[in-house]
Amino acid sequence: MQVTNIPSPAEDVEVSFGSPSGTRTRQVAGGRDVAERRLTAARAVAAETVLNGDHAVVVIGVTSNGPELTWMNPAFERASGYSLAEAKARDGDILSPGYRSVVLARLAEHAMDREPFPMTLPTLRPDGEEVAVPVMITPHFDGRDSLDFFVAVQFGALEPVATPSPDLGYHSRHALETVARVSDILSQVGDDQVLDAIGRLLTRHLYPWCGFFADDGVLTPISGLAGGVAAGQRPPGRAVADQDDPVGRLLGATLMRRVRIGVDSVESAGSPSAQLVEHARAALGGTLAPGGELLVLPLLGRGRTLGVMAVVQRGVGDDQEESETVLELVARRVGLAMDHSRLYEAEHRVAEALQRAMLPEQDQVDGLDVWTYYAPNAEHAQVGGDWFDVVHLDERTVATVVGDVVGHDVEAAASMGQLRSVVRAFATELIDPGTVLTKVDGILEGMRIPRPASLVYATLTPADEETGTWVLDYTRAGHLPGLLISGGEVRDLDGAPGRLMGFGGAERETATVRVRPGDVVMFYTDGLVERRSRTIQDGVQLVRGILQEAAAAATGAADVGEALLRRLSEPPEDDIAVVIIRLPEPTGPAGARSPRQARWRLSSDTDSVRMARRLTVSTCELWGVANAGAAELVVAELVSNAVLHGWGSVVLSLKDPGDGLRIEVEDGNPVPPTSLEVHPARVGGYGMRIVTRLADWGWRPSGAGKVVWARMRQEIPEGLL
Template sequence: MVNSHTHPTSEQSLDRALELALASTAVPMALLDASQPDLPVVWVNAAFEAATGYGLDGARSRHGDVVEGSALRPSDVDALTAAVREERPVSQTLTLRRADGTRLTCRAHLSPVRDREGPAAHWVVALQDLTEQLSHDAEQAALVEVERRERRSLGLIAQVSDLLMDVDDPHALREIAMMLRRALVGWAAFYLNDGGLRAADGIGPGHPPSGKGQRHGDAHPGDAHRAALRVTSTATGALPILRGAPARFPRDVVQLLLDGERDRPVELDLDGTYAPGSASDWLARHVGQDPGHDGRTTGDRRAVVYPVPGRRRVLGVLVVLPRDAGGLAAVEPSTMTVLELTARRVGLVVDNARLYDREHRLAETLQRAMLPEQAEVDGLDVWTYYAPNSENVQVGGDWYDVLQIAPDVVGVVIGDVVGHDVEAAAAMGQLRSVVRSYTFDITSPGPVLERVDQLVTGMRIPRSAGLVLSTLTRSGGGWRLEYSRAGHLPVLLVREREATQLLDAGGPLIGFGGHGRGTAAVDLLPGDFLVYYTDGLIERRDRGLRDGLAALAGVAAHVTALDAAGIGEELLSRLADHPEDDVAVVVVRVPDPRDQLERARSPRRRRWSLPNEPASIGRARHAVVRTCQAWDIPEAANAELVVSELVANAVLHGYGHVSLQLYDTGDGLRIEVEDGNPAPPVATDGHPGRVGGFGMQIVERLADWGWRQSRGGKLVWAKIRPGALPPGR
């Protein structure tokens, strides 16, 4: 063990020093007897005793137990055995059992000890404590896992934000729920509070519910006893609650969320018993019966319900089923954070969408209320059209008016107030009233606009506006047009396939006159027609105003229609298929005695954009009757019934604008009605005990019909069946 050239006295000193060094080193060490098969321990140092709790006697008596509890794999045992047999150094990671029962993970380095030539007499074992290294590795792994979870959370929130950007997507909330299910939870769904909880796929208040379409508060088969329960409204005015519910029922935790009394997620036992008709009862049954929910996913029937908060009230709930059993306690903190942020972001977007929708509907209602019905003018053919920008769903200040000032005098006005909001619509309403009043009093366009300038300046209307005011006066067998322009696009006069812009009598915007307004005049001949329009008809991002005016003139000069509605339809189909702003159009045509001889040249297509309100049903009936008369279609009465039912369904069950289109197919009339609800129409047997429910039966009796999805919802069509008798005959 020592150098043979060492002096004997020095050898003894060195052996003693080595012995002391081995005993004093901080590295746990032991000496094993190689002459015995089980390599018993014959010496340990103090560091070994401190590390394992075993002295020499304990190590000798327990070393078999220590090895047996080392958690070695069979392959590791084989490798150690081979190394000992071949007397070569070997290292192996072990988990040893200390004297106090705790575990020591270490790296054992075994080396054979030879005195001279021949087999090893002993094995020396040095233990390297890995506890600190493993703790460091575990800490690093934990940090990496935390970072991974944070990245995953940020990625999920970013995906949620991306999905919420398209508020018109009817499946946005369903997509978010599916994303949460793939990444975090066993199952998820959103339920919005629209006069009662409903399963929601999209953001808008009118988006149809998923599943069976039931909502909290709807009647359920077999639950007749609930009708006797006394139901009132909560403070939110949205969900029913029960007064005098039996005390044996637990608190309605879902209602507490909806009422804002709790702002933290709650646990809902899907197999629990709740007060009949309560929010918790409805939600537990609905989630349990949802076809997308598989209770075996988690092995647990406890859902976690998160509030979806708006600015002033809770708009709904997000319901999830954790992947692991344990309900709320099983939701990891990082998952909890993602779910809460998702619910808050959804709530903010839903609230903004609802707020915008309310403002839009208010402005649209105000604007529609001030637009006149289709005017009936003796001696003139008049057609009017208005549609807001369908892509941006904005309401602007475009407006028109047709006035029967006297039996032989008709006033026509078209204008545009700057802006797309309630203020623009209100300014339009004020301006329309002022122009109407002065036109009935003064009649001549120039002086009327001068008075309007004076009054508008005093009224301090906050928005700029332009308009064209004109009067048509019957003169012998024709009509005389007088007009004045206030910062608006010129009226187009078309005569014998030649389009002329009426550019005279121009002036600044309303309120900026100051120096008087002129009046220009032109005599109209039979067959002439005038086109009044706002800039939405001609303006596009890819072309200038001059090019738009030239395009309008080119289309108008080549129309083949011989009635105002047909002319307007050709203009819209060629120029306004994809408008970038609101569109208002008025077409006035002086009838020509030759019209009846050439009526077959008129295109057989008409369209109307109607507000989602009951008054549109009457307007649609009137439109289809007039069209059948113009096209000499005999089934006008049947068409009136069919269009009445289709538009009524769109108004009652749809949302957004209602589009009505009529086509003469050559063998009958085709009616198309489009609204924003993608849910299909359903023919029922009526509603026992109350009026209604027979609309589609009437349509089936009189027409062939069907439906298809459209970009903005659904389109229902009906082809009037020739010779069909109306119901009751």
């Protein structure tokens, strides 16, 4: 049948009917309206066929975690034996063991062809029967031309699944699929949850219970590759006592071997073997049958045991040896992954220590309010080429440098250290910014520093003691202009531009501007303003707006800096270094200015708490700050937390900007402080509550660690002291 003429909805339709005796033509009344109604009816019939017909249909969505079941019709539910909810509860894992990787590979192979392709979906039903569903798969794309989902429609009869090899049975395919899935999990799941994911996989297919444990004096469950003792070493004093226990001996092994523990035969209470049995009993409750066994294997790194893996065996069967071989392969893979993770962590700590050693010690600058900030890239190894310096060049001149060496690795940090040392050496002799960088250019040509670098170098010198004005001289080497906030307006410090360091060739210039009390000067690296979601220009405009608002209401450089961090709260995509300098208003006797500030580096031990308290009280008395007792309490709490929970040395800073004492305590632990709920069974939890009553407080990242700050309130609640 052929429709040959549809001129308009009002005209008749000419339809030709073919037959063995010839072709006959007749007019069909109704025109295009009838044709459209029939097309609509045909679509409805097709939709009904897809929804409730005998041919299986399934939609496979494409997500960031890979393909996943999105929808299936009743025919597919009957073929597979699973409802959509049941299939999703199994994470879509309804394929026959051994075939999942093949199916995913076929989908990936044909995903971008935009053409339908045939495939067989081998499915394991809940009753153990395996069926093959022949389907035609069509990829569908969204409006942005991105692959959105696949539609698979059955086009043939269901068939039994063919065994991949005559010698490869059901359990063997289970084993191969399990090992492949473990490899996928190790490469795709985050390090902190990867062992939990592997445990769920093994308990789903092979064992009633599985656990991973590290030895830190007791066997502690771990869920990630970095869990347990960081160096993978056994605690002192355990070696001799553990030799009588099979798991204890396993913890000291350097070769792969299997240990079986009868759940009823553990005699030594508190031994590693007894601890494993107790963990299994706690996890399985009453289902840990008497006479059962735990199979334990070491998680081996390079020449050491990092932990153990334990499973409860179902019983003796034909596939027991095969299952144990799979378990051994899994343990080897997990052990190597743990070892690689810890080697990476060790390298990370070395790089971090190098970076922290190269970050500056900010000089205490009388007459200027200085706030500095450094944050490493959130996506890299917390080491890079950004840095800042704030130093006294002589009794009158203060210099600041903000620089950026390209890269986020140890080589970038090493180049930064070399460049920083050269700049500081010439700065102390030559002072003038243009002259300093011109000399540095000449030195860098012979040093062969492998990374390009930008920087801005500035000096501040008092110009008029009575009015409190200063002279700001600066020069730039391929760096973003600094910002000056004066009289409520923000202007770029874009004078004296120049090429990147080492590419100078000509004499560099020096630009000069006068700054007055209340003005704010800011230098920064591009990591502060650059994001994937916006251009550098947009980021600079955003910062200008924030500074204009913050500087008008701020009484100190720290207020401006904290406002900047609050508004730009997303994790940095590049290293960030910031220096903010505010010129305070003259106060008190001639020549005296606020803020006054003091800074001390303390060791990480309990004696530092007493020292910090004494330093705080004596400084408050010297400055005439009221409520020295309240400041002492706050400092004691913050320093105690830094000693107990922080890493490395502790830096205590006191600043008096004129509107309340500001306290800052820095340590090397990036984890933010937390106020605990007070509970009779918990020791502690009161300290930060006291701080909250006495001061406004917060925290910010600093290098690889953090700074916890507190601004003392002018009025202390009655009865608190």
